[in-house]
Amino acid sequence: MxxxxxxxxxxxxxxxxxxxxxxxxxxxxxxxxxxxxxxxxxxxxxxxxxxxxxRCTSRHDRFHNARHAWRSTGNSAFDTYKAETLRRLEEEQQAFEEFLQRLREAKDKAEFDQFMDDRARRARETPEAPAGA
Structure with a gap:
């Protein structure tokens, strides 16, 4: 069962x-x-x-798990370089994802502002019906 x-x-x-x-x-x-x-x-x-x-969380999780699963090569200079490069790449990825989010928000705001401007323009152009007719 x-x-x-x-x-x-x-x-x-x-x-x-x-x-x-x-x-x-x-x-x-x-x-x-x-x-x-x-x-x-x-x-x-x-x-x-x-x-x-x-973002795909499984891809993100796999990247972090792979980073921590890597073993030392025995060369401390290379291991330090590798760790620093991975840290920098993670920071760049985070910054890029934040940039994309800001870009999406700006696009949404621009589309909304355009909609409101079009709506206001149509309201000004549409003649009002006479009240006594």
Missing amino acids: SSVATWPGRAETWLDERGKGAWIAAMVLGFILFWPVGLALLFYMIWSRRMFNG
């Missing part, structure tokens, strides 16, 4: 380990085999925010 109750959790973990592409492939396969399954996976991906997160 417990294996039946836990198989969705194991499937979710298995797909998470493989990243967003695995979720999309499972959804497409669900649509091909039986469309309600694909639709259910799509809704689950949207509801759980797997579809729209900024």
Whole structure:
């Protein structure tokens, strides 16, 4: 009974380990085999925010796990260089992700401002109906 109750959790973990592409492939396969399954996976991906997160957490986790799993080469100068390079790359990745977030926010604001300007322009251009007519 417990294996039946836990198989969705194991499937979710298995797909998470493989990243967003695995979720999309499972959804497409669900649509091909039986469309309600694909639709259910799509809704689950949207509801759980797997579809729209900024980065793939499994890729991020794999990068950090790989960094800590590397063993010393025996050459302390190279190990120091490697650690410093990885630290710098992580900082650059974080800065780039922050830049992308600011860029998305600026684009959203520009689109909203354009919408409000168009709406105000249409309101000024539309003649008001006479009150006594």
